[in-house]
Amino acid sequence: MIAERSGPTPRVAAVSAEAETLGVRVGEALAAVRARVPGLHVAELEAEADARALARLGHWALRRYSPLVALDPPDGLLLEAHGASHLWGGEARMAADLACRLEVAGIAARIAIAPSATAARALARHGPAPITIIAAPDLPTALAPLPPAALGITPEEGAELARLGLATLGDLAALPRTALGRRFGLDLLRRLDAAFARTAEPLDWLEPPPALSAEVAFPDPVAEPEALHAAVRQLAAQLAGQLTEAGLGARRLDLRVTRIDGSRAALRAGTSAPSRDPAHLARLLALLVESLEPGAGVEKVALSAPLTAPLPPRQLGAEDRHALEAAIDRLSTRLGERAVWQAGPTLSDRPEASFARHPAGAGPAAFPWPRRLPRPVHLFDPPEPVEVIALLPDRPPVVFTWRGRRHRVRAADGPERIFGEWWRGDGEVRDYFQVEDTDGGRFWLFRSGDGEDPATGDFRWWLHGLFGA
Amino acid sequence: MTRFAPPPTLHPPPSPAGPRLPTGQPEADRHLSGGLKPHALHELAPATPAASAAAAAFAARLAARAAGTCGHVLWCRPPARPAPFPPGLAGLGLDPARTLFAEAPEPTQRLMALEEAAPAFAAVVAELDLPPALRMLASRRLQLLAERTRALVLWLARTPCDSPSAAETRWRIAPEPCALPALRPLFPGPGGVGLGPRRLRLELVRARGLPAGYCWILEMADDATLPPAAGAVAAALADRSPEACGTPGRSAAAA
Numbered sequence A: 001m002i003a004e005r006s007g008p009t010p011r012v013a014a015v016s017a018e019a020e021t022l023g024v025r026v027g028e029a030l031a032a033v034r035a036r037v038p039g040l041h042v043a044e045l046e047a048e049a050d051a052r053a054l055a056r057l058g059h060w061a062l063r064r065y066s067p068l069v070a071l072d073p074p075d076g077l078l079l080e081a082h083g084a085s086h087l088w089g090g091e092a093r094m095a096a097d098l099a100c101r102l103e104v105a106g107i108a109a110r111i112a113i114a115p116s117a118t119a120a121r122a123l124a125r126h127g128p129a130p131i132t133i134i135a136a137p138d139l140p141t142a143l144a145p146l147p148p149a150a151l152g153i154t155p156e157e158g159a160e161l162a163r164l165g166l167a168t169l170g171d172l173a174a175l176p177r178t179a180l181g182r183r184f185g186l187d188l189l190r191r192l193d194a195a196f197a198r199t200a201e202p203l204d205w206l207e208p209p210p211a212l213s214a215e216v217a218f219p220d221p222v223a224e225p226e227a228l229h230a231a232v233r234q235l236a237a238q239l240a241g242q243l244t245e246a247g248l249g250a251r252r253l254d255l256r257v258t259r260i261d262g263s264r265a266a267l268r269a270g271t272s273a274p275s276r277d278p279a280h281l282a283r284l285l286a287l288l289v290e291s292l293e294p295g296a297g298v299e300k301v302a303l304s305a306p307l308t309a310p311l312p313p314r315q316l317g318a319e320d321r322h323a324l325e326a327a328i329d330r331l332s333t334r335l336g337e338r339a340v341w342q343a344g345p346t347l348s349d350r351p352e353a354s355f356a357r358h359p360a361g362a363g364p365a366a367f368p369w370p371r372r373l374p375r376p377v378h379l380f381d382p383p384e385p386v387e388v389i390a391l392l393p394d395r396p397p398v399v400f401t402w403r404g405r406r407h408r409v410r411a412a413d414g415p416e417r418i419f420g421e422w423w424r425g426d427g428e429v430r431d432y433f434q435v436e437d438t439d440g441g442r443f444w445l446f447r448s449g450d451g452e453d454p455a456t457g458d459f460r461w462w463l464h465g466l467f468g469a
Numbered sequence B: 001m002t003r004f005a006p007p008p009t010l011h012p013p014p015s016p017a018g019p020r021l022p023t024g025q026p027e028a029d030r031h032l033s034g035g036l037k038p039h040a041l042h043e044l045a046p047a048t049p050a051a052s053a054a055a056a057a058f059a060a061r062l063a064a065r066a067a068g069t070c071g072h073v074l075w076c077r078p079p080a081r082p083a084p085f086p087p088g089l090a091g092l093g094l095d096p097a098r099t100l101f102a103e104a105p106e107p108t109q110r111l112m113a114l115e116e117a118a119p120a121f122a123a124v125v126a127e128l129d130l131p132p133a134l135r136m137l138a139s140r141r142l143q144l145l146a147e148r149t150r151a152l153v154l155w156l157a158r159t160p161c162d163s164p165s166a167a168e169t170r171w172r173i174a175p176e177p178c179a180l181p182a183l184r185p186l187f188p189g190p191g192g193v194g195l196g197p198r199r200l201r202l203e204l205v206r207a208r209g210l211p212a213g214y215c216w217i218l219e220m221a222d223d224a225t226l227p228p229a230a231g232a233v234a235a236a237l238a239d240r241s242p243e244a245c246g247t248p249g250r251s252a253a254a255a
Helices: A018-021 A032-035 A047-064 A091-104 A117-126 A136-143 A155-163 A168-176 A178-186 A184-194 A225-246 A279-287 A318-337 B026-031 B049-067 B087-090 B107-120 B132-150 B241-244
Strands: A003-004 A010-015 A069-072 A078-080 A111-113 A131-133 A214-224 A248-257 A264-275 A296-309 A339-345 A354-359 A378-385 A387-389 A399-402 A403-421 A430-437 A442-448 A461-466 B043-048 B073-077 B099-101 B123-127 B153-157 B169-176 B198-207 B214-220
Touching: A010 A032, A032 A214, A047 A069, A047 A078, A047 A296, A078 A117, A091 A111, A091 A131, A091 A430, A111 A117, A117 A136, A117 A184, A155 A178, A168 A184, A178 A184, A214 A225, A214 A248, A225 A248, A225 A279, A225 A296, A225 B043, A248 A279, A264 A279, A264 A296, A279 A318, A318 A339, A318 B099, A339 B241, A378 B049, A399 A442, A399 A461, A399 B153, A403 A442, B026 B214, B043 B049, B043 B132, B049 B073, B049 B123, B049 B153, B049 B169, B049 B198, B049 B214, B073 B107, B099 B107, B107 B123, B107 B132
Parallel strands: A111 A131, B043 B153, B043 B169, B073 B099, B073 B123, B123 B153
Antiparallel strands: A003 A010, A069 A078, A214 A296, A248 A264, A248 A296, A339 A354, A339 B099, A378 A461, A387 A399, A399 A403, A403 A430, A430 A442, A442 A461, B169 B198, B198 B214
16 A cells, blocks of 8 residues: 555555455544554555656557546546547557556546547546547437536535535536536536537647657638648658658658647558658548548648658659559558458467467568468357267267258368367367368368367367368 | 379360460369469459458459469459558569559449559459349440450359349359368467468359359469469369358368
């Protein structure tokens, strides 16, 4: 647990999971806890160090997840997911990746994605699940059961509300606005509106570390797509010039747009290989600008390259490779980075784990797959159960039933024995048979276990793949 | 046993108009004056829903041949079960380092993605199942795309489909029982009699400017270490009458 010594009495500022099970609560006086729970490990609260760590985490999120990141001290981060989640194949995938990486780093986190920053903050801190994703239509129902403290009001205000029997945001939202404003001030109304995404809320976005960037400010606000496209082309050319001078190519591009009403939007594009071709960069950004809402008008557009990689001057004859990289980038921008992939080798012999999806363009090297062994064209992952008539321990099936249809086996080849990874330690064994039914269709069946020792598998049969013929 | 190619005197090589992409079935290639037109749309549909893997295998083989030793292949598909298995495709000659998969649930997304990306690829496989009303429009666009970008575009359907399209050729693919007894069982277990080389039944449903309705048996050598272009081994013409297509099993492998 961590103790805070700022006030007259040292108090508990944070507790570990173990201390919590012993009944230690945040806010208790340290002396009382010490008396009750002997042998407690107490550390001093270092507020400045925590703030620095939060800022570091913010800059990491800025590089990895979203071009707009704000700190929510003492222990929160706000990410603008709208313009960046497509690179992750959707908000759910982005949240899962974030959760996984934070967990690996030993940071316990709760994540919420919602139409407004206040709502996301409220759901992350007071919502029921560790990861919550709420779309705009579901926002009122999702917020209704949360306590008023989720709005970030002072404890005194919270106590006052509780005294009046207003236990949830749903209760608050049901009251007439004027009465609520008179009783509790405009600040509460403002917070409530922000939570329900009725007004935009100003946030103090983190400034990205100095990177290659270019920006253009319009003398009059523009809303026409043509003008925005022209501005983006101009910025891409400027950025490409800077990249050429630095001998770098862009791996990520951030386009930040400031609207006339002060609100900001940000869009992010990724490239499969470093690039500084102005036409290519402009085409990638044009795909994003289509999804931009200019609102009342845009007054400033800034383009930066937060992630770059060395790119030597291009040699002659590399156009084909270049065209391929450009095509991969356009596919990734349109379909999402996860949707465009190449197969790479793994160390596993289990067929479903024998290849990994790599981002396209990485160009996996030589393949250790046994090319002489028969492998199907289509694979079912997970395998599908089949009813089989076969002699133990090692005969191929005579008849099998898959998806309600009976197949009589005409000829078979096998068994090919495949072992699970020894480091998984489950001693898994599978015997694979390639069988052909009377129509000529070829199927890849396996029996779990070696047919003799029940410890190696349960002897059930599965259909794992189709050879086509 | 050794397989012999037909003697050249009996089967003079065709004189194709421009380069052609051989299917690997000599009789079919002769009929198509050397093979498929390389910069065109070809439609491959399974004869039955159960034959979709057979159509995919044929598509992989054609794409691998079109890509040669340095071209790239784009495989555009819905994120559906079952998924193509890269080690199996590699066995058909499709180099994993040069094969890209792009996944999108909506057919329109896949079509848009194809139009944007096709110029960079030697061959494109598009898994598409469209309602008949859309097939004509989509196939025309794909045919134009193939001509413009000089790529082989293979339209791979997952379910049988008979409505017309603008494809250069349309094929119906089905598996065909192999020749037994097998010569070299890979895993000669006590009960395994082994399997002969895989066979596909190729039915030419339509070919622009050519008579169609023919049926051939393609025998694919199981030896995947052969270079892709030499991977397919000859098999005999099964039966040239359209009616015979419904009765497989009357074919005989060339030996």
